[in-house]
Amino acid sequence: MxxxxxxxxxxxxxxxxxxxxxxxATPAGQVTNAVYGFTSMIIRLLGDExxxxxxxxxxxPARTFRSDLYPExxxxxxxxxxxxxxxxxxxxxxxxxxxxxxxELEGYEADDLIATVASEASSEGxxxxxxxxxxxxxxxxxxxxxxxxxxxxxxxxxxxxAAYVEERYGIGPxxxxxxxxxxxxxxxxxxxxxxxxxxxxxxLLQEHGSLDGIFQHLDQASPKLAxxxxxxxxxxxxxxxxxxxxxxxxxxxxxEELRRTEWDQAEVKRVFDGLAFQSLWTRxxxxxxxxxxxxxxxxxxxxxxxxxxxxxxxxxxxxxxxx
Numbered sequence: 001m002x003x004x005x006x007x008x009x010x011x012x013x014x015x016x017x018x019x020x021x022x023x024x025a026t027p028a029g030q031v032t033n034a035v036y037g038f039t040s041m042i043i044r045l046l047g048d049e050x051x052x053x054x055x056x057x058x059x060x061p062a063r064t065f066r067s068d069l070y071p072e073x074x075x076x077x078x079x080x081x082x083x084x085x086x087x088x089x090x091x092x093x094x095x096x097x098x099x100x101x102x103x104e105l106e107g108y109e110a111d112d113l114i115a116t117v118a119s120e121a122s123s124e125g126x127x128x129x130x131x132x133x134x135x136x137x138x139x140x141x142x143x144x145x146x147x148x149x150x151x152x153x154x155x156x157x158x159x160x161x162a163a164y165v166e167e168r169y170g171i172g173p174x175x176x177x178x179x180x181x182x183x184x185x186x187x188x189x190x191x192x193x194x195x196x197x198x199x200x201x202x203x204l205l206q207e208h209g210s211l212d213g214i215f216q217h218l219d220q221a222s223p224k225l226a227x228x229x230x231x232x233x234x235x236x237x238x239x240x241x242x243x244x245x246x247x248x249x250x251x252x253x254x255x256e257e258l259r260r261t262e263w264d265q266a267e268v269k270r271v272f273d274g275l276a277f278q279s280l281w282t283r284x285x286x287x288x289x290x291x292x293x294x295x296x297x298x299x300x301x302x303x304x305x306x307x308x309x310x311x312x313x314x315x316x317x318x319x320x321x322x323x
Contacts, residue, residue: 001144004121004258005051008110008132009058009102012150013038013091015133017084019153026276034087035275037154039094041131043283045148049129053258055101055117057110058092064109066242073242076189090275097271099263101253108249111136115245118145121255136180136243138165141173170202178211181239190239193232195225211236 016037024033045051066073095102103113111134118128122144130137133150138160141147147160158164165173182201184192196204204221208214215233218226229236265285272281 001125001127002052002259003049003127003129004053004055004117004255005045005049005129005131006055006057006114006117007042007045008114008130008134008137009038009056009091009095010110011133012041012131012154013087014084015150015152016041016154017081017087022083026274030086030090030275031083032087032090032275032277034084035090035094036277036280038091039275039277039280040283041150041154042094042098042100043280043287045129045131046287047283051129052260053121053126053255054260055103055258056095057113057117058102058104059110060104060106062106064107065246066109070190070238070242072189074187074189093271094275097263097268099261101258103251103253105249105251108246112246112249113251115140115247116249116251117253117258119247124255126255135176136245138173138176139243139245141165169198171205175205175210177240177243179205180243181211181236182214184239185243188242190242191232191235192239193228193236195228200225211240 013034017034020033020037022031022033024036025031042054045054064073092102103117104110105113111132114130114132114137118130118140121128122142126144128145129148130140130145131148131150135149137147137149141160141162149158149160150156151158162173165171165176169176169179171179179201180190182193182196182204183198184190192201204214207220208217215229218229221229268284269281272278272284
């Protein structure tokens with residue numbers, strides 16, 4: 001079966017930005033650590049996984065439906081540094097030069113676009129690799145969907161399938177949003193239930209199967225835990241709504257459009273040279289997949305042996321090769 005790899009652009013770019021030194025720059029002074037890491041991960045993915053299709057999903061600066069539901073959603077996050085923002089167009093240029101389809105839509109996060117594309121692709125019989133540093137993607141895992149989870153930096157990558165989630169969290173991938181709703185998520189500014197950490201969240205879901213089951217059996221919890229759960233019930237269900245990914249984002253696309261196509265070597269080299277990515281260019285060329293660029297004019301030729309110059313034709317292009 002064909003394989004689609006879809007990348008969470010901002011997630012990977014942020015990890016690269018903070019993992020690599022800021023003195024990575026072009027001779028003109030443009031910092032390139034984020035775009036270098038982003039590009040390096042694409043090349044590594046092409047080499048290690050050789051996907052048949054490739055796409056990147058991006059966040060947009062616009063408010064999302066989650067912020068409308070909960071104004072405090074991600075409110076604690078500071079604005080992206082200028083050194084990071086200046087590299088976003090460069091990452092898009094790299095993806096475009098490599099003929100990688102890019103998705104974004106105001107009102108939605110990259111996670112939702114990934115969920116929509118991954119769900120459709122898996123339903124069509126494709127295998128899907130979701131490349132991200134966001135654990136919310138674990139809910140997408142099923143027989144045909146695997147998450148390549150970047151735990152730290154850009155090199156510590158875990159191949160997360162259902163067995164990984166069950167071993168790490170004690171629950172199945174489909175229960176991950178409920179687990180996160182109980183525990184909370186500081187990165188998204190979602191408060192969990194006081195007194196409920198990872199172990200307690202796992203135990204409650206194992207014992208009762210779902211959030212509904214937990215709240216229907218508060219009498220089986222200790223008085224202190226039951227009181228805390230009851231007091232924060234509304235927040236838990238709001239967390240669940242915010243954590244679940246939207247698998248039906250209204251974007252227009254065709255699965256076959258995501259298949260990898262040959263990229264123009266001259267154009268990609270121009271982009272890489274502008275970023276001073278000589279080593280990455282070498283790695284990419286070793287993988288193959290590029291074309292030499294637009295073909296020149298094809299000429300009809302005829303080879304005729306000549307005994308003397310008097311036999312030369314009097315019109316048209318001519319090449320003389322002595323023998």
